[in-house]
Each structure stands twice: as C-alpha cells, then as structure tokens.
Amino acid sequence: MAKKQSIQVKVNGRIREGQVEPRLLLVHFIRGFPGLTGTHVGCDTTHCGACTVMLDGKTVKSCTMFAVQADGCELLTVEGLMQNGKLHPLQAGFKEEHGLQCGYCTPGMLMSSYALLEKNPNPTEEEIRWGISGNLCRCTGYQNIVKAVQYAAGKMEQGGKDDLPNIA
Amino acid sequence: MISRTSPEIGGMGHSIKRKEDLRFIQGKGNYVDDVQLPDMVYGHIVRSPYAHARLKSVNTEKAKALPGVLAVITGEDLAKSNLAWMPTLFFDKQMVLATGKVLFQSQEVAFVVAEDQYTAADAAELVEVDYEELPVLIDPHKALAPGSPILREDREEKSNHIFHWEGGDRAATDKAFVDAEVKAEVHAVFQRCHPAPLETCGCVADFNAGTGRITIYLTSQAPHAHRTLFALVGGIPENNIRVVSPDIGGGFGNKVPIYPGYVCAVVASLTLGRPVKWIESRSENLQSTGFARDYHMTAELAAGKDGKIKAMRVKTLADHGAFNAAAQPTKFPAGLFSICTGAYDYPTAFCEVDGVYTNKAPGGIAYRCSFRVTEAAYLIERAVDVLAQELKTDPVELRRKNFIPPQKFPYASPLGWSYDSGDYDAAMKVALETIGYDALRKEQQEKRKRGELMGIGVSSFVEVVGAGPAHTFDIAGIKMFDSCEIRVHPTGKAMCRMGTKSQGQGHETTYAQIVAQELGIPAVDVTVEEGDTDTAPYGLGTYASRSTPVSGAATAMAARKIREKAKKIAAHLLECSEEDLDWEPGKFFVKGAPSKSKTIQDIAFAAYTNMPAGMEAGLEAVDYYDPPNLTFPFGTYICVVDIDKGTGEIKVRRFVAVDDCGNIINPMIVEGQIHGGLTEGLAIAFMQEISYDESGNVQGGSFMDYLIPTAVETPHWETGKTCTPSPHHPFGAKGVGESPNVGSPAAFVNAVVDALSHLGVKHIDMPIAPWKVWNILKEKGVVN
Numbered sequence: 001m002a003k004k005q006s007i008q009v010k011v012n013g014r015i016r017e018g019q020v021e022p023r024l025l026l027v028h029f030i031r032g033f034p035g036l037t038g039t040h041v042g043c044d045t046t047h048c049g050a051c052t053v054m055l056d057g058k059t060v061k062s063c064t065m066f067a068v069q070a071d072g073c074e075l076l077t078v079e080g081l082m083q084n085g086k087l088h089p090l091q092a093g094f095k096e097e098h099g100l101q102c103g104y105c106t107p108g109m110l111m112s113s114y115a116l117l118e119k120n121p122n123p124t125e126e127e128i129r130w131g132i133s134g135n136l137c138r139c140t141g142y143q144n145i146v147k148a149v150q151y152a153a154g155k156m157e158q159g160g161k162d163d164l165p166n167i168a
Numbered sequence: 169m170i171s172r173t174s175p176e177i178g179g180m181g182h183s184i185k186r187k188e189d190l191r192f193i194q195g196k197g198n199y200v201d202d203v204q205l206p207d208m209v210y211g212h213i214v215r216s217p218y219a220h221a222r223l224k225s226v227n228t229e230k231a232k233a234l235p236g237v238l239a240v241i242t243g244e245d246l247a248k249s250n251l252a253w254m255p256t257l258f259f260d261k262q263m264v265l266a267t268g269k270v271l272f273q274s275q276e277v278a279f280v281v282a283e284d285q286y287t288a289a290d291a292a293e294l295v296e297v298d299y300e301e302l303p304v305l306i307d308p309h310k311a312l313a314p315g316s317p318i319l320r321e322d323r324e325e326k327s328n329h330i331f332h333w334e335g336g337d338r339a340a341t342d343k344a345f346v347d348a349e350v351k352a353e354v355h356a357v358f359q360r361c362h363p364a365p366l367e368t369c370g371c372v373a374d375f376n377a378g379t380g381r382i383t384i385y386l387t388s389q390a391p392h393a394h395r396t397l398f399a400l401v402g403g404i405p406e407n408n409i410r411v412v413s414p415d416i417g418g419g420f421g422n423k424v425p426i427y428p429g430y431v432c433a434v435v436a437s438l439t440l441g442r443p444v445k446w447i448e449s450r451s452e453n454l455q456s457t458g459f460a461r462d463y464h465m466t467a468e469l470a471a472g473k474d475g476k477i478k479a480m481r482v483k484t485l486a487d488h489g490a491f492n493a494a495a496q497p498t499k500f501p502a503g504l505f506s507i508c509t510g511a512y513d514y515p516t517a518f519c520e521v522d523g524v525y526t527n528k529a530p531g532g533i534a535y536r537c538s539f540r541v542t543e544a545a546y547l548i549e550r551a552v553d554v555l556a557q558e559l560k561t562d563p564v565e566l567r568r569k570n571f572i573p574p575q576k577f578p579y580a581s582p583l584g585w586s587y588d589s590g591d592y593d594a595a596m597k598v599a600l601e602t603i604g605y606d607a608l609r610k611e612q613q614e615k616r617k618r619g620e621l622m623g624i625g626v627s628s629f630v631e632v633v634g635a636g637p638a639h640t641f642d643i644a645g646i647k648m649f650d651s652c653e654i655r656v657h658p659t660g661k662a663m664c665r666m667g668t669k670s671q672g673q674g675h676e677t678t679y680a681q682i683v684a685q686e687l688g689i690p691a692v693d694v695t696v697e698e699g700d701t702d703t704a705p706y707g708l709g710t711y712a713s714r715s716t717p718v719s720g721a722a723t724a725m726a727a728r729k730i731r732e733k734a735k736k737i738a739a740h741l742l743e744c745s746e747e748d749l750d751w752e753p754g755k756f757f758v759k760g761a762p763s764k765s766k767t768i769q770d771i772a773f774a775a776y777t778n779m780p781a782g783m784e785a786g787l788e789a790v791d792y793y794d795p796p797n798l799t800f801p802f803g804t805y806i807c808v809v810d811i812d813k814g815t816g817e818i819k820v821r822r823f824v825a826v827d828d829c830g831n832i833i834n835p836m837i838v839e840g841q842i843h844g845g846l847t848e849g850l851a852i853a854f855m856q857e858i859s860y861d862e863s864g865n866v867q868g869g870s871f872m873d874y875l876i877p878t879a880v881e882t883p884h885w886e887t888g889k890t891c892t893p894s895p896h897h898p899f900g901a902k903g904v905g906e907s908p909n910v911g912s913p914a915a916f917v918n919a920v921v922d923a924l925s926h927l928g929v930k931h932i933d934m935p936i937a938p939w940k941v942w943n944i945l946k947e948k949g950v951v952n
Contacts, residue, residue, distance in 0.1 A: 021286065028285075037202040038195015040417070042366045043450040047871035050366060078195035091193040095185055098840045102672030103192030104199065104366040104417030129879040136871070138366050138418045139672045141843030142879035 007071040011036065012080030020067045026060075027051045029067035030077060038078040038107045042136070049135030052108035053077045059115040061134070078107035081114065089155035090114055090148065099148030101139030108135050113149045122153055170685070170831050170899060173753045178692065179685030180899065183836035187692075188676040197415040201447050203372045203385045209238055211433050211446035212288035214278040214295045215456070216270040219306075219527040219864020220319070221299035223269050223277070231280060231294040236287035238440055240295060241279040241432060243267035253322075254401050254431060257424075257644055258501070260330070260492035261322075262530055264428040269302065271319055271490035272529050273864050274455035279432035281444060304527045304864040308464060308487040311524040319490065319525045330492050330523035331501045335583045341518035344479035348470035352555035357933045358543045358913075360462040360487070360528070360858040362454050362874065363535045365671070367417020369457055370447035371430045373437035381408045384434060388413040388699075389423040389669055390709025393646060395701045397426055402434065413699035419671035420848070421533045424495040424711050425458050455869045458495070459528075459858055460535030462487040463543040467508070467551040475559050477570050479516040480509055480582075482547065486523040491530035495711075496539050497641045497648065503539030506583035507632045510548035511592045511802060512570040517582035527864045536848060536909040538633040538712040545629040549914030553626075553921065554930050563918070564605065567628050568593055578895075585632060587800045588902075591828070592628055594890045599626075599804040599826040602888050608808060616926060621811035623923025626804065629911035633903045634717025634799040643708060649794045650718035651705035652726045654683060656787040658776040660769030661693040667707010668719040669699045673905055674837045675715060679723050681833050685899070686727030687734075688754025688768050705790055713801070713903035716833065717894075722793035724898040729789035733775070737787075738766045740780040799894045799902035803827040805846075805915040811923050813951055816942030818854065818920060825912070826888040830902035838904050843885050845908025851877050852909075853916035855935050924948075 004019040009029070016033060030039050030053065041063055042050035051063040054076035081088040090113050093099065100106045109132060116123060116131035123131060128149045129142065137145065173179030191197055228240040243265035246252040253261045266277045278295050282288035303317045310316055311328040318326050345351065372385040382404060388394050391413040399406035416423065433446040448457070464485040470478045486502060488494060496503045502521035509517045534540065552570075556563040571592040572579050579587040599605075608624050615622045635641045641648040651667035664679055680694035698704060707719060731751070738756035739746045742764055749756045757765035766774075775787035808822040825842055832838050855875035858868040868874040893900025913934065920936050921929055927948040932940060945951045 023286065031202075034204070036195075037199075037204075038197070040199070040367070041201070042368075042417075043871045045450065045870050045872055048366060048450075048876070078193075082194060087193070094193050095189040098186065098836050100189060100192055101674070101840060101844060102366065102416065102418040103188070103197050106192050107195045110193065129882075133878040133880045136366065136876045136878065138364065138420070138848070138876065139844045140840060141845075141847035141885060142882050143843050143885055144840060146879065 005068055007068055009070050010074045012077060018067065022066060022068050024067045025063055026065040026067045026070050027062035030062060036077060036079055040104055040107060042104065047136065049108040049112060050105050052111040052135060054111055054115060059112055078110055081110060089152035093148035093151035097144045097147040097151050099140065099145040105135060105137045109137065109145060113152070116149070117153055117156065121156060171753065173685060173688065177684050177688055177690050177753055179681055179753060180831065180833050181835065182681065183834055184677060184681065184691055186674050186677045187680065188674065199367055199415045199417050200370045200372060200385050200387050203414065205372065205374055205443040208372065208443040208445055209281055209283055209440065210285040210288045211429070211436060211444050212280045212292045213276050213429055213452065214280065214292045214297065216266065216273060216275045216277050218270060218299050218301055219273045220302040220304045221270050222302060223266055224298040224300055226278060227296040228278065230296065231291040234287065234291045234294060236283040237280065237291045238283065239281040239436060240291065241265065241435060246435065251431065251435060254426065256491055256493040258492050258494040258496055262491040262493055264431045272527050273866055274452065274529065276428040279436065281436045281440065304862065306526055306528065306860045306862060306864055308485050308524045308526055311526055319527060328525045330488055330525060332520065332522050333501045334520035335506045336518040337516060338518045340516045341479050341481050344516050345468065345470045345481060348478060349473045350471045350558055352469045352551060352558045354467050354551050354554045354931050356465050356547060356550055356931060358461040358463040358465065358546055359934055361460045361535060361852055361856050362858050363420035363422035363460060364454060364874065364876065365418025365420055365422055368448045368450060368453040369423060369427055371433050372443055372445045373433040374443040375437040375441060377441045381410060382434065382437065383410045383412060385412045385414060386430060387416055387423045389419045389671060389711050391669055391699050391701050392667060392706045393643065393708055394426060396646065397644065398434065411701045413669045416669065416671040421460065421535045421537065421711055422458050423671065424533055425493055427457055451870045454858065454874055455866045456529050458493065458533035459489065459531040460533055461543060462532055465543065465547050467547045469551050469555045471555055475561055475566050475569050477512050477514045479514060482508055482519040484521040486521055487526050487528065488523050488532060489526055489528040489530040492523060493530035495533050497635055497643055499640060500539060503534065504632050505540040505544045507541055507585060507630060508544035508548050509581050509583055511572060511628050511630045513572040513576065515582055519583060528860055534712055536845060536906045538631060538635065538906060541631050542910045545631065545910045546914045549627040549629060550917060550931065553918045557925060557930055563626050564600065567626065568596060586797060587630065588797055588894050588896060589892045590630065590800060590802050591890065591892050592802060595802060595826045595828050596628060596804045598888050598890055599806050599824050602826070602886065603806045603808070603822060603824045605806065621813055621923045623809045623919040625807040625915045625917065625919025625922055627911050627915035627918060628804045630800055630802045631907055631910050632798050632800055633713035633906065634795055635712050635714055636798055637796060638794045646708060648708050649792045650707040650714065650722055651790065651792045652719055652722040653705045653790040654726045654730060654788060656730060656772045658773050660689060660772040662689050664694055664696045664723065665704040666696065666698045666719050667705055668710040668715045670710060673710065673715065673841065674834065678833045678837060679720070682720055682723040683727055685753065686724055687731060713906045716901045717799045717897060717903045718793055718795055720901060721795060721898045722791040725793055726789040726791035729791065730787055733787060734768060734771045736783065737771045737774050737779060741766050741770065741774055796896045799830065799897060801827070801829045801902040801904060801907050803907055803911055805911050807915040807919040809919040809923055811941060813945060816938035816945060818936065818938065818941065820850070820883040822886065823883055824886045824888065825908060826890065827904060827907050828890045828892050829904035829907065830893045830897065831891065831900035833901065839887050841905045842887050842908045845906065846885050846912050847877060847882050848909045849912030850882065850916065851875065853913045853934050853936060857935050
C-alpha cells in the first residue's frame with residue numbers, strides 16, 4: 001500500500017478533505033462522502049459515463065481519474081445542480097419529458113448535458129445526440145433525453161427559472 | 169371502455185409525470201451500492217481464467233496474510249456446510265465456489281473479504297490457484313456429438329444433453345410438409361446476448377447477531393422469491409431474513425437469478441458478524457451472470473401456392489452453458505417458445521427444443537422477454553419473410569392473408585395457447601399508413617435500378633406475457649400470482665405495497681394511477697412501495713411483462729374490495745341503503761340526488777372515526793391475484809434501412825412501431841418503454857454478441873466489445889397504437905415493456921435482407937455488423 005496523501009477538493013462549493021491512497025479513483029473519493037452517492041459507476045472502462053462530473057468547468061469521467069489528480073480542483077456533481085431549493089432546468093426537463101427510467105445513468109447524463117448547454121446554449125438535435133454520446137442509457141432510447149435537453153435550453157433561453165418547481 | 173378521470177385524480181390514460189423522478193434527478197436514488205452501513209466490509213471474487221479445468225489446489229495463505237484481509241472462502245470451505253453448490257431455478261444445480269473443476273471462464277473460485285474494496289482486490293490477486301486445463305466445448309452442436317468431453321461429471325447422466333421438450337402434432341405436421349405446394353426454411357441463430365443493465369448486480373448482507381436476523385440489500389427483481397430461496401437453501405428461518413430491493417438500475421431479466429456472489433456475501437456476513445458488500449464489475453456482470461438467447465433454430469413453413477400457411481415445423485438447440493440456470497416456469501423448459509406460430513391462422517405445428525451444456529456462462533434468462541418469446545417472435549417473422557421470397561410475393565400481403573381474423577378470438581393456437589384478443593390487421597394498417605409503405609416500395613424499385621441498396625422490414629409479432637395462472641405456472645414451486653395491499657389513511661391518502669419490484673418501469677406512478685382510477689383518490693396522494701419483504705405482500709416479482717397483467721390486476725381488485733366497504737360506510741353516513749348509491753371516481757352519491765354525496769376522503773375519515781355499528785375499523789385490503797389466462801400483446805413494426813455499398817454500413821432511416829397492449833395506464837410511460845425496448849432490439853440486431861473463442865475466452869466481456877448504442881447510433885423512433893383490451897384482465901391491460909425488444913429484431917433483420925433480397929440473400933444472422941454486409945456484397949460481385 002502506497003503512502004496516503006492529503007488532498008483538498010471543493011465539491012459543490014464545499015471543501016472536502018481526505019487522506020487517500022494515490023490509486024484511489026476520484027469516483028470512489030466522491031462517493032465516500034454521505035450524500036454524494038449520486039455519481040454512479042456503471043462500466044469501469046470509461047464507456048458508460050454514469051460517473052460524469054464537472055471538474056474545473058469540464059466534464060470528466062470520474063472512474064478514470066485518480067482522486068489525487070483532483071487535488072485543489074473544483075467539482076460539480078449532480079447534487080450541486082439544484083440552487084436555492086429550485087431544480088435546474090435540466091433536472092426539470094428530465095422529469096417533464098420522461099428523460100429517465102431506472103435513473104442510474106441520469107446523474108451522468110445531467111452533467112454531460114449541463115456541459116453541453118454551457119458551451120452551446122441552443123443545440124440542434126444532432127448536437128445534443130453528440131453531446132451526450134459519452135453517456136450510455138439502457139432504458140430510454142435517448143429520444144426523451146434529447147427532448148429534456150431541448151426543454152432546458154428553452155427555459156434557460158427565456159432567462160427566467162421562476163416557473164420551475166420549487167421543491168425545498 | 170375505461171371511464172376517464174379528471175386530471176386532478178390522474179387515473180388511467182393520463183400521462184402524469186413520474187413520482188419517482190424527483191429523487192433520481194437530484195442524485196438521491198438509493199441503489200444497492202449506495203447502501204453504507206457502519207463497520208461494513210467488502211467482498212471480491214477470484215475467478216477462473218480457464219473455461220474448463222481441473223482445480224488442483226487453491227492456496228489462500230498469502231491472501232490471508234495481507235493486512236486488512238478478514239477471510240478467504242473457497243469451495244472446499246463452503247462444502248463443509250453443504251453450500252458449495254446451490255440449486256438453480258430450473259432443476260439443476262450450480263457451483264457457488266468451484267470444487268473439483270471449473271466449467272466456464274470467470275467462474276467463481278474464491279471469495280475474499282477485506283476492510284476496503286481495494287484491499288479485497290489486492291488479496292484476490294494473491295490467491296494461488298493451480299489449474300489443469302481440460303478440453304473445451306463451445307459449439308452446442310458438438311455437445312451432443314459422440315466423443316465430446318462430458319462436462320458435468322457431477323450428474324448421473326453421462327451426457328451433455330439437458331432436456332428435450334416438444335409440443336404440437338408431429339405426424340400431422342410431417343404430413344402437411346409432404347403435401348405442401350411451397351416450403352420455406354430458415355436456419356437462424358439468435359446469438360448469446362446479455363441484458364447489461366447499467367447497474368451491475370450486487371448486495372449488502374448484514375447479519376445482526378443481536379437479533380439473529382439477516383438483512384440482504386439485493387439487486388433483485390423478485391425479492392420475495394429470493395427470500396424463500398435463501399431460507400430453503402441456506403437453512404435460515406424465513407422470518408429471520410429480510411430482503412430489501414432498493415432502487416434498481418435496470419434489470420431486464422438479469423436480476424432474476426440468485427448469483428454466487430450473493431450467497432458468498434451472506435455466508436461471510438454470518439461468519440464475520442459484519443455487513444458485507446459485494447458489487448460486481450461490468451466485466452464480471454457480462455462474463456458470469458445470466459446471459460440470454462443462444463438459440464440455434466431451424467424453422468420450416470408449409471404453404472399453398474396461394475400463400476396460405478398450412479403448418480410450421482421447428483427444431484432448436486438451446487445452449488444453456490455450464491449450468492441450466494434458466495429462470496423459467498417449471499413446466500416450460502424452453503419457456504414460452506411455443507408462441508412461435510405467431511400471428512397467423514393455421515391448424516398444425518410441431519416444435520422441439522433440446523438443451524445442452526457447454527463451457528460458457530450459465531443461463532439463459534428471459535432478457536426483456538417473457539421466457540424465450542423473443543426467440544420465437546424472431547423465428548416466425550423471419551420465416552414468413554423467407555416464405556414471401558419463395559412465393560415471390562410482398563411480405564405485407566403474405567402476412568395479411570394469414571393473420572388470425574378478429575372474430576376467431578379467443579384463438580386456440582396449434583401449440584396450445586389461447587390468445588385472449590387481437591386485431592392484427594388493424595395494427596398493420598396503422599403501420600403501413602404511417603410509414604407510407606407503397607411509396608417506399610416504389611422508391612426501392614427505382615433505387616435498385618440505380619444500384620442503390622434500400623430495404624423495408626416488417627414484423628407483426630404476438631407476445632404471451634403476464635405469467636401466470638396457478639394451474640400451469642410456478643417458479644421453483646411457487647405459483648405465479650402477484651399481490652397488492654392498499655391502506656387508506658384517515659385523511660384519505662393511501663399507501664400501496666406490491667409483490668413486484670420496479671427497475672425503471674415507473675411502478676410508483678402507474679400503480680398509483682390504478683388506485684386513482686378505481687377509488688378516485690388522486691394519484692399524487694397514493695404512495696407506492698415495493699421491494700421490502702418485511703412490509704410488502706408476497707409476490708413473484710417483475711419480469712416477463714407481468715407487473716401490469718398480474719400485480720396491476722391485484723391493485724384493481726384490492727381497490728374494489730375497499731370500494732365495497734366504502735359503499736357501506738357511505739350508506740351509513742348518508743343514511744340510505746347501499747342500493748340507493750351510485751359511484752363516480754372519488755365519491756358515492758344518492759341516485760337522482762347528486763348533491764347528496766360523500767367523497768372517498770370523507771369515507772376514509774369515517775372508517776376510523778364514525779364507522780357503522782359492528783363494522784371493523786380501517787379501510788384497507790389485500791389481493792393475491794391469480795390471472796385466469798395470460799395476455800397477448802401484439803403489434804406491427806416497419807423499418808427502413810439504407811445500406812452503403814462501399815462500407816456495408818446500415819443506416820436505419822425510419823422505424824415505425826405500432827403497439828397494441830390493450831388499455832393503457834400512462835401513455836407517456838408506455839411510449840418510453842417502447843423507445844427503450846426498440847433501442848435494445850437495435851443493439852441486438854446490429855451490435856451485440858457474447859461470443860467465445862475455441863479456448864472458451866469471452867469475446868464480449870466489457871463495454872469495449874459488447875456494444876451499447878449511444879444517442880448517435882440510435883434513430884428517432886416513431887410510435888403508434890391500436891387498442892384491443894384483454895377480455896379477462898380487470899381493466900383490459902396487457903403489458904408492454906417487452907414488446908419492442910421482442911418484435912423489433914425481426915424488423916431490423918428483415919429490412920437488411922430485403923435490401924439484399926434481389927441478390928438472392930435469404931438470411932443473415934445477427935448481429936449484422938457492416939463487415940458481414942460488405943462480405944456479402946463482395947461475394948455477390950456488387951463491390952470489388
């Protein structure tokens with residue numbers, strides 16, 4: 001066992017510290033904190049994207065990074081999408097458009113869609129399909145996920161999120 | 169007709185948004201791997217690299233010496249408590265941990281338990297196993313050949329043959345073939361696939377020495393049946409076992425069997441007195457847990473020159489791998505494969521299936537399929553297309569000529585089913601109109617003149633789902649009823665507990681809608697809970713599209729029991745007789761005086777505060793529903809493909825799916841199920857196979873090799889429907905989750921074969937990868 005190292009990662013705005021083995025995968029570091037198990041492992045080989053998170057503004061598959069590589073970085077996970085008790089338009093879109101079934105791929109899908117809309121606020125259907133092509137879903141056939149992203153893009157273009165459900 | 173409730177009530181037919189979504193979109197789902205318990209330790213399985221080998225020794229000393237390792241369990245250890253083998257769900261047994269020899273690559277050999285998952289994996293590397301390789305048998309045809317190695321030395325019968333099953337009239341069928349004017353024959357392999365839900369299998373076993381109870385958090389589609397099996401096999405009193413199936417990340421049949429990892433975790437927790445988590449990796453999931461299909465089929469159709477089908481003859485070899493771990497009703501060794509006569513009206517058929525052992529992973533399970541119905545639907549729909557080619561007739565015309573007419577329902581099929589209802593031509597008509605069939609055929613003719621390749625594939629499938637009637641259907645002896653318990657609280661809100669278990673199908677919403685429909689309590693006020701065997705009524709679980717046909721029916725029946733009691737309370741409150749009352753969803757009112765009424769909420773309150781003299785308090789009911797028959801959903805799917813001659817690449821240009829699943833609870837959810845099932849069908853038709861090399865090495869053992877389509881490969885699905893209610897189901901529903909996976913493979917393959925039919929191509933086995941098409945084009949001289 002290699003010597004443990006101290007790391008500090010800001011997850012959803014909160015500093016999280018740990019003494020970790022250099023080989024500890026980032027996804028296991030994240031999931032080790034209570035309340036942060038929304039980031040899932042689905043394949044171990046970087047194919048399925050269930051573990052997708054935002055690291056310093058870019059999506060990464062957290063099963064393919066070591067936790068030590070994230071030392072000093074800022075992470076956004078699915079648990080950080082909701083703001084002030086309001087769903088993010090993407091979260092609302094997935095519910096409104098039936099963009100999920102078993103829910104296992106959903107956190108990763110949300111994070112990839114989030115990154116897509118950051119770069120391209122008004123994507124075409126084809127751009128959405130490419131934008132989520134690093135994420136596998138076994139249930140939905142993607143069609144309603146595309147609609148969910150379109151729903152969110154529409155809401156975000158309007159600027160207001162006031163009509164989104166307040167669930168706090 | 170089902171009456172339509174208001175949107176506020178949200179009964180059947182309303183596309184209400186799913187209640188379960190709120191936790192999933194926030195990352196607050198609770199899957200098995202999310203279960204964290206104090207003092208929890210981790211298991212890791214040591215697996216065989218060989219497909220067939222004598223186990224000479226298993227040395228665990230170095231592994232045990234690693235700091236952090238708590239136990240290393242071997243087959244020999246389990247044998248001491250008679251747990252080295254466990255029964256499968258189909259009259260066979262399976263090794264939990266190997267003793268004597270291993271029979272497939274990735275077979276479970278030892279179970280390491282350590283303080284954390286990394287240490288457990290390290291220790292697994294330190295377990296030294298000495299193997300002596302044995303000859304490997306991969307081809308099921310060779311399994312029955314004289315001189316082949318006998319794989320299962322534990323069996324008395326020294327043969328690789330597992331079972332022979334046959335149905336129908338052999339003599340009459342043979343005669344029909346002698347007399348036939350036209351015959352068609354197809355040899356089709358439905359390749360070995362895997363359900364590959366995005367969440368793999370796993371469990372947390374938590375034995376509490378204080379209470380003597382063990383709680384098993386399990387990726388289980390059938391938690392109650394699993395509790396009983398743990399009790400029967402492990403000798404643990406059933407009242408001391410609690411199985412909790414929390415949120416399940418997709419199942420598709422993969423989570424019906426009990427796997428060795430579960431048993432090992434239970435043994436380890438009982439031994440160590442600590443919670444033990446075991447979660448398989450994706451490769452472990454693909455390489456060792458329940459595969460599907462691997463059916464090697466021959467179908468023949470006999471017909472007249474006029475195109476009327478006279479008879480069908482089917483011979484099939486079923487590869488079950490190393491152990492017959494099929495999860496099927498006990499009277500059906502080949503599942504419900506005898507639905508293979510399809511949507512067509514002819515009197516005679518004969519079907520036989522032989523099961524064999526090979527050095528492959530054990531199975532085969534019903535992957536999004538009511539026990540081998542997918543294989544059956546694929547076979548008949550391929551065979552009909554080959555017959556159309558023989559007759560030089562249009563495949564649509566041939567189907568329409570042979571459809572069972574609506575007036576012949578209930579229809580007695582030649583292999584013994586009683587189809588409940590159907591109008592196959594109606595679904596066909598909608599599909600043809602939606603896709604514009606005639607125009608597509610014209611386009612195809614023109615393209616052929618220009619040398620372009622375009623194909624149109626049709627599939628008119630019939631399913632048999634909703635197992636099943638107690639007189640015929642059981643799994644491991646337990647009859648295939650299912651259940652619902654409804655409790656209406658004093659404030660008029662309700663709790664509904666079920667014997668089934670959703671894996672993404674949306675049960676928390678759809679069952680609530682059934683209660684809303686039957687009692688008028690708004691769906692939003694009905695909480696549905698499944699998966700905890702301490703609280704839910706006993707049931708056989710969710711697979712084989714049985715939730716709506718069986719548990720959905722139980723929900724309606726339980727609600728109707730409640731309504732009967734509610735009527736008595738309403739009569740008491742309104743000071744009238746029950747006969748004077750009428751019902752509309754949500755309230756009883758006096759006939760002719762609708763203002764004199766009591767809502768279901770008023771009645772619920774009175775059930776606890778002001779019940780009639782002599783009446784028990786409370787407003788609740790439970791129902792264990794025994795379906796009188798199965799249900800027979802159907803539909804017509806049409807697929808249009810364009811093929812690139814230079815590369816063999818196939819593009820699905822359009823796909824129209826017209827489904828008839830009877831009365832619909834939630835149209836949005838039904839459409840979602842169809843999208844998902846079609847995408848799985850697409851994957852099977854074009855991408856997926858768990859194949860093996862001659863040494864028995866798995867070739868599709870990770871998502872690098874076992875391809876799951878992304879949003880880019882997946883086409884835009886077009887859906888449509890007709891509605892032919894089931895006459896025997898309480899609200900006329902039939903079940904839908906599996907239809908798209910059952911009906912679509914034939915549509916895809918028929919489209920590709922149709923594109924190449926003018927070259928004399930009659931069949932191509934799945935998965936149809938571009939290289940297969942390109943080879944054909946080369947062979948036919950279309951490309952150099």
